[in-house]
Amino acid sequence: MYRQAKHDRRLIMEKDGSSDFDVPFSDDLQGLEDFAPAGMLRESLDLPSLPEREVVKHYVNLSQMNFSVDNGLYPLGSCTMKFNPKYADVLASLPTVAGLHPYQDEDSVQGALRLLHDLELALCEVSGMDAVTLQPAAGAHGEFTGMLLAKAYHAKSQEPRTQVVVPDSAHGTNPSSAAMAGFEVIEIPSGEDGCVDLEALRAAVGERTAALMITNPNTLGIFESQIREIAKVVHEAGALLYYDGANLNAVMGRTSPGAMDFDIVHFNLHKTFATPHGGGGPGAGPVGVRERLVPFLPVPRIVQREGRYRLDYDRPDSIGTVRSFYGNFAVLVRAYSYILRKGADGLQEASERAVLNSNYLKRRLAPSYPAKYKELRKHEFVVSCKRLKEERGVRALDVGKRLLDYGYHAPTIYFPALVEEALMIEPTETETRETLDQFAEAMLRIAGEDPELVRSAPHNASVRRVDEVFAAKEAILSYRAFKRRAAKSSPKG
Ligand SMILES: *Cc1c(COP(=O)(O)O)cnc(C)c1O
Numbered sequence: 001m002y003r004q005a006k007h008d009r010r011l012i013m014e015k016d017g018s019s020d021f022d023v024p025f026s027d028d029l030q031g032l033e034d035f036a037p038a039g040m041l042r043e044s045l046d047l048p049s050l051p052e053r054e055v056v057k058h059y060v061n062l063s064q065m066n067f068s069v070d071n072g073l074y075p076l077g078s079c080t081m082k083f084n085p086k087y088a089d090v091l092a093s094l095p096t097v098a099g100l101h102p103y104q105d106e107d108s109v110q111g112a113l114r115l116l117h118d119l120e121l122a123l124c125e126v127s128g129m130d131a132v133t134l135q136p137a138a139g140a141h142g143e144f145t146g147m148l149l150a151k152a153y154h155a156k157s158q159e160p161r162t163q164v165v166v167p168d169s170a171h172g173t174n175p176s177s178a179a180m181a182g183f184e185v186i187e188i189p190s191g192e193d194g195c196v197d198l199e200a201l202r203a204a205v206g207e208r209t210a211a212l213m214i215t216n217p218n219t220l221g222i223f224e225s226q227i228r229e230i231a232k233v234v235h236e237a238g239a240l241l242y243y244d245g246a247n248l249n250a251v252m253g254r255t256s257p258g259a260m261d262f263d264i265v266h267f268n269l270h271k272t273f274a275t276p277h278g279g280g281g282p283g284a285g286p287v288g289v290r291e292r293l294v295p296f297l298p299v300p301r302i303v304q305r306e307g308r309y310r311l312d313y314d315r316p317d318s319i320g321t322v323r324s325f326y327g328n329f330a331v332l333v334r335a336y337s338y339i340l341r342k343g344a345d346g347l348q349e350a351s352e353r354a355v356l357n358s359n360y361l362k363r364r365l366a367p368s369y370p371a372k373y374k375e376l377r378k379h380e381f382v383v384s385c386k387r388l389k390e391e392r393g394v395r396a397l398d399v400g401k402r403l404l405d406y407g408y409h410a411p412t413i414y415f416p417a418l419v420e421e422a423l424m425i426e427p428t429e430t431e432t433r434e435t436l437d438q439f440a441e442a443m444l445r446i447a448g449e450d451p452e453l454v455r456s457a458p459h460n461a462s463v464r465r466v467d468e469v470f471a472a473k474e475a476i477l478s479y480r481a482f483k484r485r486a487a488k489s490s491p492k493g
Contacts, residue, residue, distance in 0.1 A: 002072075002407030004462040005064035012058050013048050013479050046479070065462035067409055069276070073431060073439050077380045077412040077424030078171065078219055080249050080271040080354075082431075087341065088274045088334040097333050102325040106310060113309035116326060117302045119336045120286075126339075126347065127245070127265045128258015129288030133297045134327040139246055140173040141322065142266030142285030143213070145298065147181035148319045149264060149289060150211045150240050152296040156317065159238065161210035167196050169220060169416045174213045174244060183210060190418060194220045194373035196230055205237045215244035216260060217251070219416045219424070221358065221377035231261035240264060240293075248272050249428070250355060250378035253348025263290050273335035284331040298322045353429035354379040357436060361427050364440035368447035372419060380426035382419050389421050392451045396421040399446055401465060402457035406442040 050058075067074075074082045091097065100112055120132040136142040147164065154161045164178035165186045175185040188204050191197035196214065205212065212234045217223045224230065234241045243257040243265040249272050257265045269275055270283035277283065289297065299318045300311035311326075342350065355378050362371060362381040369383035385396040400410030400423070412424035427436060446454060458464060476482050 001405060001460060003460045004067070004404075005061065006462050007061035007065060011479065011482070012050065012055070013046075015048060015050060015054065015058070067404070072407050072409065073427070073435055074409040075411045075425045075427055075439065076409060077382070077426040078246060078415070079277060079412070080246075080268075080379070080426060080428055081273075081275065081277040082428050083274070084276045085274055085338065085341070088337045091337045092330040092333045098330065100329070102329075107308070110309055112329070113302055113311075115336055116329075116332060117304070117309055119332055119339070120302070122336070122339045123267060123286055123288060125344075126248070126252060126256065127243075127267070127288045128256035129265055130291045131294045131297060132286050132288040133301075134284065134286045134332055135298050135321070135323045136266065136285035136287055137323050137328055138283045139244070139266055139268040139271070139285045140177055142268075142287045143173055143177035143242075143244065144180055145285075145287050145319070145322050146242050146264040146266055147178050147183065147211070148322070149287070149293055149296045150242070151181055151183075152317065152319050153240065153293055154210055156296075159207075161208055161239065163208045164210055165201070165204050165212045165239075167214055167218070169194070169218050169418055170213065171215070171219060171244065171246065178211075178213065194218070194222050194418070195224050195226065198226060198229060198233070201230060201233055205233055205239060207237065209234070209237050209239040211240040211242045211264070213242040213244060215247050216257075217247050217378035217380075219247075220373060220382050220419070221247075221250070221380040222374050223250075223378055227260045235261070246271055247379065249351055250380075252351040253344060254351060257288075258290075264288070264293060269331055269335040274338035275331045275334045282328045282331055284328045284335065286327070300326070302326075350429045351379065354427075357427040357429060357431060358425075360433070361425065361436050361440060364436070365425075365443055368444050369423065379428070380424060382416065382422050382424045384419050385421035385423060388447055392447075394447075394451050394454050396423050398454045398457065399423060399443070402446045402449070402454045403442065404458040405460045406446075408439055408442065 069082045069084065096111070100109060106113065116134055120134060123132045124130065133145070136145045162184055163186050164183040165188060166174045166178065167190055168187050169190050175187070178185050186204050188200040189197060195218065201212070212230070214224065214230070216227055231241050240263040241261060243260070243262040245257070245265050245267045248267060252272070265288040267273070267286045267288070268283065269286065270277040275281075275283060295315065295317040296319055298321055299313045299315050301315060303310050303312045339347070358377055358379050358381055362377055362383070365383060368388070369385065370387065371381055371383045385394065385399055388394045388399070396413045400413050403410050414422055415424055416422065456465070476485060
């Protein structure tokens with residue numbers, strides 16, 4: 001049984017800073033008012049004054065109270081990229097990478113521009129698209145960019161297309177992005193097999209449809225084998241087909257969105273091409289398009305002229321800039337190094353192993369965690385705790401919490417909504433068979449444990465079960481907010 005560290009739980013702000021070893025600021029720093037504009041100097045800052053040792057201890061201890069991709073299995077579904085190779089971090093931290101300034105003259109950053117240009121080409125190759133922009137900062141941002149592209153494309157041909165169609169298995173960001181771009185969202189139900197229902201699609205698509213947004217394999221891990229037929233329905237109606245690339249890990253090298261007749265694709269580099277994912281760090285959501293959409297891509301475009309790389313802003317049909325500068329450069333460098341290191345064969349092998357691991361685990365879990373729909377899945381699968389709930393009163397949430405006691409991060413729970421008491425599991429390509437077996441054994445054991453024990457889990461984590469409704473409704477995200485709340489609940493402050 002795994003045990004998380006339990007340390008002092010006070011905030012660093014609440015610790016006593018008095019120490020004989022505090023080093024006062026040097027006298028050289030006196031007279032700051034000569035440098036800072038009047039009115040911008042503050043007398044005091046509400047920051048703790050702690051010796052360095054205390055600060056180091058505080059953060060190392062905090063890290064031991066946490067769970068990370070580097071200390072155990074992280075089977076969170078639909079989120080991939082548990083593998084963050086250290087070489088990619090090293091390369092992204094090189095002074096020639098991290099020390100660049102976006103306002104540097106083009107001539108002094110030719111290497112960086114070449115890297116971005118070559119990454120665009122590599123992503124074209126992987127996706128089967130004709131051009132890629134690296135600007136969007138995340139998958140959802142890529143979706144939004146893609147929707148703006150669809151809008152600009154239809155506006156150019158003066159087609160009043162106001163609707164975007166999404167299946168009910170879609171990730172929540174799909175309808176949100178379409179709505180943010182000003183489209184009306186039309187949801188279509190999935191069929192008996194968990195795939196797009198062609199009849200429902202035909203009924204929903206028409207002359208007002210701007211695009212259909214789907215991911216393939218879908219969020220159930222099922223490959224939409226009728227994708228060419230789906231594409232035909234969409235294209236015959238004059239609409240565009242948008243590929244949510246979050247599940248690209250399942251098909252890379254085997255097929256591509258281009259081969260499936262998609263027109264616009266976003267990549268989640270932090271899910272497919274090496275960047276720490278989870279915890280809200282920076283990501284990247286490049287967007288690839290077919291030739292006819294290229295004129296609308298965001299500016300600047302990186303172009304080659306007379307043997308030099310240049311930033312081209314002169315593109316009259318462009319939707320403009322969607323992010324400052326050229327994207328999250330350090331994430332792009334990681335993706336580039338990962339792609340070069342793996343090569344075409346390596347990328348294909350990564351997706352094949354991801355699919356194999358997923359199906360192996362699905363089969364091992366089957367005795368206690370049945371999965372609806374098709375037998376074989378792609379890189380992830382969704383099981384149901386419905387039976388466990390009916391027979392033992394144990395829900396998907398409880399299983400997720402209990403897994404923490406065994407040293408595993410919880411899978412995604414209650415998504416997609418079409419599966420009751422859903423656990424969405426994605427082991428990825430990098431886990432060993434031994435790890436998968438141990439995880440399966442823990443899951444099967446939990447299904448037979450005393451329901452009360454499971455319902456009150458976690459028992460060995462540094463934080464016991466939290467009140468998630470409270471956390472969602474009363475977000476206390478800064479020390480200032482924390483103090484404001486404390487003052488409210490005790491009138492004396
Ligand atoms: C993660 C995910 C997204 C959104 O991507 P972000 O990079 O988190 O913004 C969209 N669709 C699917 C299926 C996803 O798994």
